[in-house]
Amino acid sequence: EPEVTQTPSHQVTQMGQEVILRCVPISNHLYFYWYRQILGQKVEFLVSFYNNEISEKSEIFDDQFSVERPDGSNFTLKIRSTKLEDSAMYFCASSEDSGVGVEAFFGQGTRLTVV
Amino acid sequence: GDSVTQMEGPVTLSEEACLTINCTYTATGYPSLFWYVQYPGEGLQLLLKATKADDKGSNKGFEATYRKETTSFHLEKGSVQVSDSAVYFCALSDNDYKLSFGAGTTVTVRA
Numbered sequence: 001e002p003e004v005t006q007t008p009s010h011q012v013t014q015m016g017q018e019v020i021l022r023c024v025p026i027s028n029h030l031y032f033y034w035y036r037q038i039l040g041q042k043v044e045f046l047v048s049f050y051n052n053e054i055s056e057k058s059e060i061f062d063d064q065f066s067v068e069r070p071d072g073s074n075f076t077l078k079i080r081s082t083k084l085e086d087s088a089m090y091f092c093a094s095s096e097d098s099g100v101g102v103e104a105f106f107g108q109g110t111r112l113t114v115v
Numbered sequence: 116g117d118s119v120t121q122m123e124g125p126v127t128l129s130e131e132a133c134l135t136i137n138c139t140y141t142a143t144g145y146p147s148l149f150w151y152v153q154y155p156g157e158g159l160q161l162l163l164k165a166t167k168a169d170d171k172g173s174n175k176g177f178e179a180t181y182r183k184e185t186t187s188f189h190l191e192k193g194s195v196q197v198s199d200s201a202v203y204f205c206a207l208s209d210n211d212y213k214l215s216f217g218a219g220t221t222v223t224v225r226a
Binding site for chain 2: 003004006033035037041042043044045048056058091093100101103104105106107108109
């Protein structure tokens with residue numbers, strides 16, 4: 001069964017360092033998303049991406065964040081200068097369409113720890 | 116804005132017990148409603164969904180009915196198994212792109 005895969009599963013980084021979280025969406029999907037969950041809090045929407053551009057982003061997704069689809073298969077989230085409060089589980093998701101009720105398929109997540 | 120409130124956990128049950136996880140929502144439009152499940156070490160998986168009032172979503176013995184009058188989408192299962200141990204997330208989508216999630220409820224089923 002097709003699935004969304006994320007690497008790495010765990011990432012520890014020092015404050016101020018850049019990190020890139022990687023995702024391989026399902027191959028025929030056109031819409032891509034990043035969500036995050038700070039420990040003990042809700043899963044929060046970060047950004048959606050379609051046709052090589054950002055469709056929507058939340059207020060969390062500030063200038064420190066960027067997304068890219070560099071080669072037609074990977075979908076990456078970059079945090080330029082990490083802060084302690086960026087520590088969270090980051091989930092990538094993809095969907096075939098964007099209609100109401102369309103299912104988004106999620107990866108297993110990358111746990112980012114900023115020290 | 117849109118928001119989802121779900122029953123706080125953790126919830127611990129014995130096998131064959133009944134499970135109910137309450138979920139209520141606030142939305143400006145007419146949202147679609149979802150339950151996602153996360154088994155240990157895995158990603159979020161869609162468990163069931165409903166896209167209009169009075170629709171009932173069902174899967175793997177779980178059910179939830181979209182109640183517009185009470186703005187609720189409670190998850191129920193009549194007889195849980197150890198394999199149902201997971202974190203359950205209620206979510207809504209009020210537009211094309213994003214999901215708004217509840218905080219998640221951790222369910223542990225003991226043999």
